Amino acid sequence: MAKKRIFEGLKIADFTWLGAGPIAVKFMANMGATVIHIESYTRPDICRVSPPYKDWKPGINRSAFFAIFNDSKYGITLNLRMPQAQKVARKIINEWADVVADAHLPGIMEKFGLDKETLRKDKPELIHIATALQGKTGPYSTMPGHGMVGVSLGGLTQITGWPDRDPTVPFGALTDFLTFPHMITALIAALIYKRKTGKGQYIELSQLECSAQFLAPPIMDYMINGRVLGRLGNSSAYAAPHGVYRCKGEGEKWCAIAVSSDDEWRNFCHVIGNPEWTRDPEFATFMGRKEKENELNGFVEEWTINYTPQEVMRKMQKAGVPAGVVASGEDLVADPQLNHRRTHVVLEHPEIGPHFYQAPPYRFSKTPHKLTMPAPCLGQHNEYVLKDILGMSDDEIADLVVAGALE
Amino acid sequence: MEEKEKREGLLSDYRILDLTDHKGVYCGKVLADLGADVIKVEKPGGDATRNIGPFYKDISDPERSLYWWAYNTSKRGITLNIETADGKEIFQRLVKTADVVVESSPRGYMDSLGLGYPALSEINPSIIMTSISPFGQTGPYKNWKADDLVGWAMAGQAYVTGDDDRPPCQISFPHCYLVTGCHAASATLAAIYYRELSGEGQRVDVSMQESVLWTTLVLVQFWDMMKLNLFRAGSRRSMGTALFRLAFPCKDGHVGFLIAGGQLASISMPPLIKWMAEEKMLGAFEDKKDWGPKDWTQKVDAMALTQEIVDAWEDSIIKFFANKTKAEIYEKAREEGMIIYPVSTTKDLAENAQLKDRDFYVEVEHPELGKAITYLGSPYKMTVAPWRISRRAPQIGEHNQEIYEVELGLSKDEMRLLKEAGVI
Numbered sequence: 001m002a003k004k005r006i007f008e009g010l011k012i013a014d015f016t017w018l019g020a021g022p023i024a025v026k027f028m029a030n031m032g033a034t035v036i037h038i039e040s041y042t043r044p045d046i047c048r049v050s051p052p053y054k055d056w057k058p059g060i061n062r063s064a065f066f067a068i069f070n071d072s073k074y075g076i077t078l079n080l081r082m083p084q085a086q087k088v089a090r091k092i093i094n095e096w097a098d099v100v101a102d103a104h105l106p107g108i109m110e111k112f113g114l115d116k117e118t119l120r121k122d123k124p125e126l127i128h129i130a131t132a133l134q135g136k137t138g139p140y141s142t143m144p145g146h147g148m149v150g151v152s153l154g155g156l157t158q159i160t161g162w163p164d165r166d167p168t169v170p171f172g173a174l175t176d177f178l179t180f181p182h183m184i185t186a187l188i189a190a191l192i193y194k195r196k197t198g199k200g201q202y203i204e205l206s207q208l209e210c211s212a213q214f215l216a217p218p219i220m221d222y223m224i225n226g227r228v229l230g231r232l233g234n235s236s237a238y239a240a241p242h243g244v245y246r247c248k249g250e251g252e253k254w255c256a257i258a259v260s261s262d263d264e265w266r267n268f269c270h271v272i273g274n275p276e277w278t279r280d281p282e283f284a285t286f287m288g289r290k291e292k293e294n295e296l297n298g299f300v301e302e303w304t305i306n307y308t309p310q311e312v313m314r315k316m317q318k319a320g321v322p323a324g325v326v327a328s329g330e331d332l333v334a335d336p337q338l339n340h341r342r343t344h345v346v347l348e349h350p351e352i353g354p355h356f357y358q359a360p361p362y363r364f365s366k367t368p369h370k371l372t373m374p375a376p377c378l379g380q381h382n383e384y385v386l387k388d389i390l391g392m393s394d395d396e397i398a399d400l401v402v403a404g405a406l407e
Numbered sequence: 408m409e410e411k412e413k414r415e416g417l418l419s420d421y422r423i424l425d426l427t428d429h430k431g432v433y434c435g436k437v438l439a440d441l442g443a444d445v446i447k448v449e450k451p452g453g454d455a456t457r458n459i460g461p462f463y464k465d466i467s468d469p470e471r472s473l474y475w476w477a478y479n480t481s482k483r484g485i486t487l488n489i490e491t492a493d494g495k496e497i498f499q500r501l502v503k504t505a506d507v508v509v510e511s512s513p514r515g516y517m518d519s520l521g522l523g524y525p526a527l528s529e530i531n532p533s534i535i536m537t538s539i540s541p542f543g544q545t546g547p548y549k550n551w552k553a554d555d556l557v558g559w560a561m562a563g564q565a566y567v568t569g570d571d572d573r574p575p576c577q578i579s580f581p582h583c584y585l586v587t588g589c590h591a592a593s594a595t596l597a598a599i600y601y602r603e604l605s606g607e608g609q610r611v612d613v614s615m616q617e618s619v620l621w622t623t624l625v626l627v628q629f630w631d632m633m634k635l636n637l638f639r640a641g642s643r644r645s646m647g648t649a650l651f652r653l654a655f656p657c658k659d660g661h662v663g664f665l666i667a668g669g670q671l672a673s674i675s676m677p678p679l680i681k682w683m684a685e686e687k688m689l690g691a692f693e694d695k696k697d698w699g700p701k702d703w704t705q706k707v708d709a710m711a712l713t714q715e716i717v718d719a720w721e722d723s724i725i726k727f728f729a730n731k732t733k734a735e736i737y738e739k740a741r742e743e744g745m746i747i748y749p750v751s752t753t754k755d756l757a758e759n760a761q762l763k764d765r766d767f768y769v770e771v772e773h774p775e776l777g778k779a780i781t782y783l784g785s786p787y788k789m790t791v792a793p794w795r796i797s798r799r800a801p802q803i804g805e806h807n808q809e810i811y812e813v814e815l816g817l818s819k820d821e822m823r824l825l826k827e828a829g830v831i
Binding site (some may be wrong): 004007014019023027031036045046050051052053055057058064065067068069114129134135138139140141142143144145146148149150151152153154155156157159161162165166167168169170171172175177178179180181182183184185186188189190191192193195196198199200201202204205206208209210212213214215216218219220221222223224225227228229230231232233234236237238239242243244245246252254255256257258260301314317320321322323324325326327328329330331332333335336337338340342343344352355356358359360361362363364365366367368 | 417418420437441444454458459461462463464474476477478480490524542543544545546547548549551552553554556557558560561562563564565566567568569570573574575576577578580585587589590591592593594596597599600601603605607609610611612613614616617618620621622623624626627628629630631632633635636637638639641642643644646647648653654656660661662663664665669670671674706709715740741744746747748749750751752753754755756759760761762764765767770780781782783784785786787788789790791792795803816
């Protein structure tokens with residue numbers, strides 16, 4: 001018998017797009033929830049029209065950017081500017097959904113007659129969870145945005161890079177990825193509460209406020225001590241050597257090493273064969289190594305350059321010293337640990353073919369997650385959802401098609 | 408007032424025993440601020456997380472770590488040496504009334520003490536045990552060590568971060584284990600939800616490498632679908648396209664902006680070009696070469712743009728921003744709906760008008776200082792039983808008496824003996 005999944009029977013109407021919202025709902029789907037993802041041809045998710053595309057050929061159903069955020073969901077299209085489509089959306093919510101998720105700027109759901117007051121008046125037990133870059137209220141909330149600039153607003157760009165250089169921008173839509181686990185947390189907490197009390201609620205998340213959680217100590221440091229955090233390269237207040245070192249091989253071959261205790265230092269020295277410089281009393285203490293960090297890093301690299309990143313990592317880890325290869329996309333695909341844990345999951349997409357999706361970063365001993373199906377092509381499940389889930393007749397559906405409500 | 412009333416919140420029915428160090432500290436905070444009774448179990452003398460700076464008024468003291476303060480709000484704290492026979496026995500008694508144990512020790516450590524999941528579930532069959540570790544409890548790297556930088560590297564972030572003429576780089580306030588803690592909190596809640604349905608507890612295994620991998624989307628997919636390794640290029644980025652700049656220097660710092668193409672460009676470029684035209688600083692946008700889009704509201708295909716074109720446009724924008732401050736550019740962006748944001752410093756975040764308008768920052772009483780300290784507020788606004796910091800982080804052994812004497816019924820004499828034996 002197949003094992004039970006945690007949220008089997010839970011129904012989510014997913015009006016989200018871009019990063020944070022879709023991923024949060026995808027995780028719920030992987031843990032068993034049934035999800036209807038609502039989109040429109042008239043305003044496709046920007047992720048659908050962004051690379052990576054299979055074999056470099058663009059196409060609205062060919063981007064993995066959209067696909068990996070939206071597996072295990074049914075997908076339908078509704079042009080919510082049309083009253084007929086709004087009626088279908090309301091039907092999904094009122095007759096079917098336990099949870100509504102949205103990730104639109106303030107005013108958009110309102111324009112569609114799907115504002116939180118109306119929804120919860122019709123269905124008080126509904127849980128409505130919403131996210132926007134700067135939240136749904138406040139003077140800057142209506143600005144359009146996305147995580148690739150959110151990472152700058154959120155303070156992460158400013159503190160990434162080298163003290164003598166301009167800031168460098170952390171990869172990707174980082175604020176989205178720091179938000180979605182908060183979104184899942186809030187949603188499940190609300191579900192637990194609803195099970196006990198029957199009460200629904202409205203939950204709202206600002207991606208700026210979620211990502212700021214990961215800068216709480218330096219922000220408090222400014223408020224209390226007046227210190228503004230700068231860029232520190234790879235140096236650390238509690239470890240030396242602590243850096244990324246060039247290794248043997250063509251191209252970008254690097255390994256990170258972090259030595260944060262005397263034991264690790266002794267083991268590190270042993271692995272590299274206790275060369276002359278390691279016996280210099282100035283390197284014997286952590287304070288000494290911090291003092292001469294640049295020189296130290298030079299010595300470390302004199303050793304690492306003779307070995308591949310994999311060799312450096314394995315030699316160090318075998319001796320109990322934290323070290324890890326600087327993995328490229330290609331390396332991640334081949335990573336033995338990720339592969340052992342089935343982190344990458346291949347699903348066969350109707351247009352892309354078989355390609356990599358990604359499992360949640362945790363495993364439950366009794367209720368394993370499952371990626372049940374690839375991301376939907378635009379409008380792929382219109383008929384299934386309208387007919388089999390909502391019980392609409394062929395005539396009603398035909399009327400929607402003719403009116404253009406399913407575009 | 409009853410402890411539960413003090414904590415009234417979504418999760419006030421649940422007790423969590425939090426054995427984590429810095430690798431799991433955020434998990435318990437998330438649950439505690441939602442109302443759970445989180446008891447931080449520290450070794451006598453205090454957890455090493457207390458040594459992480461910065462410190463209140465720069466006085467390095469385990470009771471003044473801002474890191475400890477920020478990530479242990481709403482928790483109670485006891486000291487207990489679970490490596491001693493007496494400590495183990497006390498811990499087992501606590502497990503009987505707990506719902507969850509969260510831990511981040513090296514794999515096998517809890518089992519070696521006889522406190523692994525099988526042993527704990529014998530004491531309390533519905534217990535949930537959440538384990539946070541660098542690589543998870545299974546697989547070839549399950550016993551390996553990783554600090555934040557190593558996780559950052561092995562999940563793909565380092566490869567794409569930093570200047571191209573220097574080593575790959577981290578964020579200067581690393582958050583790999585913090586984001587892992589957030590995932591651990593959501594997974595723990597999922598397990599609680601399941602227990603409410605089934606009565607069954609279970610083991611939850613959270614991997615830091617995989618948690619960070621959920622921040623490096625879509626590196627794997629670029630390789631899978633386009634055989635392309637995205638790479639680091641300072642403040643510029645290629646997504647199978649020319650390199651596009653994501654941070655532009657301005658008069659007093661930088662602003663975040665991306666020309667991109669498609670829908671994003673159609674939102675920001677028309678008002679930006681209009682603004683540049685008003686100040687007669689169109690630069691390359693004035694050029695009548697045939698590569699210039701005639702109408703930015705038509706979707707521009709970013710994949711078709713050459714590096715020469717992108718560089719020329721970006722140089723013109725850099726010149727235009729050179730005499731404008733972050734605040735001026737941000738205000739104009741707000742008025743015109745352009746996707747341009749300041750590159751915020753921690754000072755900017757402390758003073759951010761949007762955060763203030765939303766009452767993001769909150770005051771938390773520190774009775775030992777006789778004053779309130781400003782903390783970051785909630786990551787979520789909820790209409791029912793909202794998030795709140797119910798107390799500042801615990802001092803070392805602050806709730807020993809409350810928990811050991813009042814709850815477990817240990818006598819003063821027993822407390823003294825346990826203290827002298829180094830158990831509490």
